[in-house]
Amino acid sequence: MFTTRPELTGTFGMVASTHWLASGVGMRVLEAGGNAFDAAVAAGFVVSVVEPHLCGPGGDAPIIGHRASDGHTFVVCGQGVAPARATVAAYRDLGLDLVPGTGHLAAVVPGAFGAWLDLLARYGTMRLQDVLAPAAAYARDGFPLLPSAARTIETVRDMLATHWPTSAQVWLPGGAVPAGGSRFTNPALAATFERLLAEARAAGADRDAQIEAARRAFYEGFVAEAVDAFVGGTPVVDSSGRAHTGFLTADDLASWRATEEPTTRLRFAGRTVHKTAAWGQGPVLLQQLAVLDALGVDALVPAAAASPDALTELVHTVVEVAKLAFADREAWYGDAADVPLETLLSSAYAAERARLVGPDAADGLRPGSPDGRTPTLPALLRRAARPVDDVAGVGEPTGSTIGLSPGDTCHVDVVDRWGNRVSATPSGGWLQSSPVVPGLGFPLPTRAQMFWLEDGLPDSLVPGRRPRTTLSPALVLDDDGAGFAFGTPGGDQQDQWTVPFLLRHLLGGLDLQAAIDAPSWHSSHVPESFYPRAHVPRGLVAESRLGDAVLAGLAARGHAVQDAGPWSLGRISAAGVRSDGFLVAAANPRGMQGYAVGR
Structure with missing residues (x-):
C-alpha cells in the first residue's frame, strides 16, 4: 500500500494535527514536561490563530480525553448554547424560516476558550502562560498565512470591505488581500491574549486561580462586554442579505461553563x-x-x-x-x-x-422507528x-447569496509517554462567517444555523440548548x-x-x-x-x-x-x-x- 509518509513510532510523545505549527507547539509542551492535556490545549490555541478560516478563539471545541492512570475516558463539551433571547418566534418575527449561516443572528456562546481552560484545570499540569503564550506570539509576531486562508480572504474581500469593516481591519491589512505564505499578524488578538494572561497573573501564584481568573475575564469581563456591545449595538449583513443585530449578550456568556460528560x-x-x-x-x-x-x-x-x-x-x-x-x-x-x-x-x-x-x-430519507416510535423530520x-x-x-x-465562502474545521490528537490521549475538534469563529468583534481580533461562532425554526423537533431552537454540532x-x-x-x-x-x-x-x-x-x-x-x-x-x-x-x-x-x-x-x-x-x-x-x- 502506497503511503505519503511513515507512521511515526516512538516512546516519548506524539502530536498530530491539521497544522504543522500546532503539532510542533504541542510537542514542545511535551518536551517541557507537560502531559497530553497540556499539549492539546497549547496546540488548540495555536490552530485558532494560524487557521483563522477554519477555527478561532471564539469558536467551539468538543474534546474527548483518556487518563491512562485510571482509565477515565470523558468528554469536555466546548459547544456553546443558544442565547436566552433566541427563540423560534424571534427569528420568525424577522421573516426568517432558517437561521442565517453568517452574522450576529447565528451566534451562540463561544465555547472553545472555556473548554480548553476546563481541560487544563482538571487534567493538565501547566500554567495558562505556558500553553497560551505560543499562540499569543504567533498572533503578535506573525505566522506564514496558509494559501487556503488567503484564497478565503480573496473570496470574501468585497463583503469584508463593504459590510464588515472590523473584519477588513484584521484580514485586509492595508486594504489588500495578504499573499499566501506571507507573514501575517493579528495585533488585536495578541493584545486580547496578553490581557487574559495579565488577568491570570493578577490572581496570584496559584495555578487554578490563574486559570479561573482568565475564564472570568473572558466570560464575565472585558471579552463578554465587547461581545455584548457589538452584537446588540451594530447591525451587520448576514446570509439573508439583510443587516441584523443579534441575541447574544454578556449574560449568556456569564451563565455558561464547559461541562464534563461521559462518552x-x-x-x-x-x-x-x-x-x-x-x-x-x-x-x-x-x-x-x-x-x-x-x-x-x-x-x-x-x-x-x-x-x-x-x-x-x-x-x-x-x-x-x-x-x-x-x-x-x-x-x-x-x-x-x-x-x-x-x-x-x-x-x-x-x-x-x-x-x-x-x-x-436508495432514494429519500429513511429514518427508523426505535422502540416503535414514529420519527419526525423537519418540514x-x-x-x-x-x-x-x-x-x-x-x-x-455553506455559501450564500452575498458571496460568503465555505469554511471548515481543525483537529488535534495527542498521546504522551504515560498513555494519556486527547482528541479535539475545534471549529467555528471563521473569518468568513462572522465579523470580528471590535478590539478582540476574532469573530464569534455561527452554529445556531444548525437549529430548526420549528417547534417540537429534537434539534429545535430553544434558548440555552446546544445546537446539534457536526x-x-x-x-x-x-x-x-x-x-x-x-x-x-x-x-x-x-x-x-x-x-x-x-x-x-x-x-x-x-x-x-x-x-x-x-x-x-x-x-x-x-x-x-x-x-x-x-x-x-x-x-x-x-x-x-x-x-x-x-x-x-x-x-x-x-x-x-x-x-x-x-x-x-x-x-x-x-x-x-x-x-x-x-x-x-x-x-x-x-x-x-x-x-x-x-x-
Missing part, C-alpha cells in the same frame, strides 16, 4: 469506540459501525483490497449505511431531546436497519431537501490499554470519512498512515447541517484514486457519482498507543498542512 461508546472489532452524546453527531459513526458489523463488513474489507468489484461493493455498502444512519440523526438527535440512543446502538436495531441495504442506491426535509444546485455553494458554513472527536480503546485518538474536519462528512479509515485500520490491517492515505468517499445524499441545508439526491463524492472501474460500477448502481480528484477528501489525524507499547501517530497529507510529530 457514548460501542464495541466494534474487539475495541471500544468513544464519541460524544447525541447533542453532537458523534453517535452516527457508532450506528454505521453497528450496521456494517451486522452486514459482515469484516469479510468485505479484505476482499476490497484485492478486487475492484469487491471495492465497489464495499463503497456502496458503506454509503447506503451512512444514508440510513444520518437519516436517524435528522429524526432523533438533539440536545435535551429524548434520544433513544441505547436502542439506536443496539445489535437488534442494527440488524433491522441492515435489511434495508439493497444492491442499488423542509419532509417536503424535499434543497438541492445543491439551488444554492451558491456548500461547506461549513464536530466529532473520537477515541478507540483496546482492552489492554492500547488505542488511539482520531478525527477530522469536514462538517457532516467527519463521521463518514472516518469510516473507511477505521475499516482499513481495524479490519484491513493497514497502519494509521496508510489508512489515512487510502482513497476516501462520502455521501452527499443527506441534507447538510449548515444553512441552507443543501443536498444531492443519491450523491456520492469519491476520490478518483478508487479507480475508473469502481466509479463506473457505483454509477451503474444508481449513485450520482462526483469525482473529487485524487487527493481531496478528509483531513484525518491520529495518535495513540500500539499493543506493543510503542506510541504511534499519523496525519493527513491532503492540503499540505497537516503533520504528525513525535519521538
Whole structure:
C-alpha cells in the first residue's frame, strides 16, 4: 500500500494535527514536561490563530480525553448554547424560516476558550502562560498565512470591505488581500491574549486561580462586554442579505461553563469506540459501525483490497449505511431531546436497519422507528431537501447569496509517554462567517444555523440548548490499554470519512498512515447541517484514486457519482498507543498542512 509518509513510532510523545505549527507547539509542551492535556490545549490555541478560516478563539471545541492512570475516558463539551433571547418566534418575527449561516443572528456562546481552560484545570499540569503564550506570539509576531486562508480572504474581500469593516481591519491589512505564505499578524488578538494572561497573573501564584481568573475575564469581563456591545449595538449583513443585530449578550456568556460528560461508546472489532452524546453527531459513526458489523463488513474489507468489484461493493455498502444512519440523526438527535440512543446502538436495531441495504442506491430519507416510535423530520426535509444546485455553494458554513465562502474545521490528537490521549475538534469563529468583534481580533461562532425554526423537533431552537454540532472527536480503546485518538474536519462528512479509515485500520490491517492515505468517499445524499441545508439526491463524492472501474460500477448502481480528484477528501489525524507499547501517530497529507510529530 502506497503511503505519503511513515507512521511515526516512538516512546516519548506524539502530536498530530491539521497544522504543522500546532503539532510542533504541542510537542514542545511535551518536551517541557507537560502531559497530553497540556499539549492539546497549547496546540488548540495555536490552530485558532494560524487557521483563522477554519477555527478561532471564539469558536467551539468538543474534546474527548483518556487518563491512562485510571482509565477515565470523558468528554469536555466546548459547544456553546443558544442565547436566552433566541427563540423560534424571534427569528420568525424577522421573516426568517432558517437561521442565517453568517452574522450576529447565528451566534451562540463561544465555547472553545472555556473548554480548553476546563481541560487544563482538571487534567493538565501547566500554567495558562505556558500553553497560551505560543499562540499569543504567533498572533503578535506573525505566522506564514496558509494559501487556503488567503484564497478565503480573496473570496470574501468585497463583503469584508463593504459590510464588515472590523473584519477588513484584521484580514485586509492595508486594504489588500495578504499573499499566501506571507507573514501575517493579528495585533488585536495578541493584545486580547496578553490581557487574559495579565488577568491570570493578577490572581496570584496559584495555578487554578490563574486559570479561573482568565475564564472570568473572558466570560464575565472585558471579552463578554465587547461581545455584548457589538452584537446588540451594530447591525451587520448576514446570509439573508439583510443587516441584523443579534441575541447574544454578556449574560449568556456569564451563565455558561464547559461541562464534563461521559462518552457514548460501542464495541466494534474487539475495541471500544468513544464519541460524544447525541447533542453532537458523534453517535452516527457508532450506528454505521453497528450496521456494517451486522452486514459482515469484516469479510468485505479484505476482499476490497484485492478486487475492484469487491471495492465497489464495499463503497456502496458503506454509503447506503451512512444514508440510513444520518437519516436517524435528522429524526432523533438533539440536545435535551429524548434520544433513544441505547436502542439506536443496539445489535437488534442494527440488524433491522441492515435489511434495508439493497444492491442499488436508495432514494429519500429513511429514518427508523426505535422502540416503535414514529420519527419526525423537519418540514423542509419532509417536503424535499434543497438541492445543491439551488444554492451558491456548500461547506461549513455553506455559501450564500452575498458571496460568503465555505469554511471548515481543525483537529488535534495527542498521546504522551504515560498513555494519556486527547482528541479535539475545534471549529467555528471563521473569518468568513462572522465579523470580528471590535478590539478582540476574532469573530464569534455561527452554529445556531444548525437549529430548526420549528417547534417540537429534537434539534429545535430553544434558548440555552446546544445546537446539534457536526464536530466529532473520537477515541478507540483496546482492552489492554492500547488505542488511539482520531478525527477530522469536514462538517457532516467527519463521521463518514472516518469510516473507511477505521475499516482499513481495524479490519484491513493497514497502519494509521496508510489508512489515512487510502482513497476516501462520502455521501452527499443527506441534507447538510449548515444553512441552507443543501443536498444531492443519491450523491456520492469519491476520490478518483478508487479507480475508473469502481466509479463506473457505483454509477451503474444508481449513485450520482462526483469525482473529487485524487487527493481531496478528509483531513484525518491520529495518535495513540500500539499493543506493543510503542506510541504511534499519523496525519493527513491532503492540503499540505497537516503533520504528525513525535519521538
